[in-house]
Amino acid sequence: MPSTQPAMSPSGLPVESVLDRASGPRRAEAEELVEIFRGISHAEPVVWAGRILGFGELEYRYQSGHGGIAPLLAFAPGPKNHTIYLVSDFAERWPDLLGKLGKHRSSKVCLYITRLANVDRTVLRELLQRTMTLTLEESSGGG
Numbered sequence: 721m722p723s724t725q726p727a728m729s730p731s732g733l734p735v736e737s738v739l740d741r742a743s744g745p746r747r748a749e750a751e752e753l754v755e756i757f758r759g760i761s762h763a764e765p766v767v768w769a770g771r772i773l774g775f776g777e778l779e780y781r782y783q784s785g786h787g788g789i790a791p792l793l794a795f796a797p798g799p800k801n802h803t804i805y806l807v808s809d810f811a812e813r814w815p816d817l818l819g820k821l822g823k824h825r826s827s828k829v830c831l832y833i834t835r836l837a838n839v840d841r842t843v844l845r846e847l848l849q850r851t852m853t854l855t856l857e858e859s860s861g862g863g
Contacts, residue, residue, distance in 0.1 A: 728790065730774065733767040741771065742797040749836035750797035753804075756841065760848045761793050772796045772805070776852075778859045793852055804831040804844075806851045814850060817843050 735754075742750045754765055754773065761775035768774040774791025781787030796803040811818055811826045818826065822839035825832040831847070833839055 728769050728788070730766045730768055730777070730789075731770055733770060735765045735767060735773060738767050738771055738773055739797055742799060742802070745835070745837075746797065746799070746802070749802065752836060753795055753797070753802060756845060757793050757795065757848065760845060760852060763792065766791070768794065778855065780859055792855060793848055801825075801832045801834045802836065804833065804848075805829055806831055806847060807854050810847065810851065813854075814847065817847050817850075821847070 739747065739750045739754070757773070757775045758764065763776040765773040765775055766777075768791055772791070772794050773796070774794040776792030777789055778792050779787065779789050791805075794805040796805075806829060807813070808829050810829070810831070818824070820840060821843045823834065824839060
């Protein structure tokens, strides 16, 4: 039976259930990430897609007419690493910041951090701030 709700949507799950996907030191790091994301977005965490903590929300619409809602900033804590969702092609946009960030891996939209202790939190905050600013600009037609 098809679902009427998109896979990427807010859910009523408790934030603790997502934070508990990380254990030991990563659990404490996930809580620190919540505080960092909350401080930048000025929004409370909401569980999206059952495993992602989203902060804030925006509506988007492509030229094709397809649209939906997405978190403004988001991350997913996990047992092996924290996945932080950034703007598309962030590594090409901001190589200067990634060069100063510390130990990480990246893909087109994801930043993977094994241990928060191995990254510069000031640089991480700047990446999140730039992502939020660019996302807001693009969603309002300014990008």
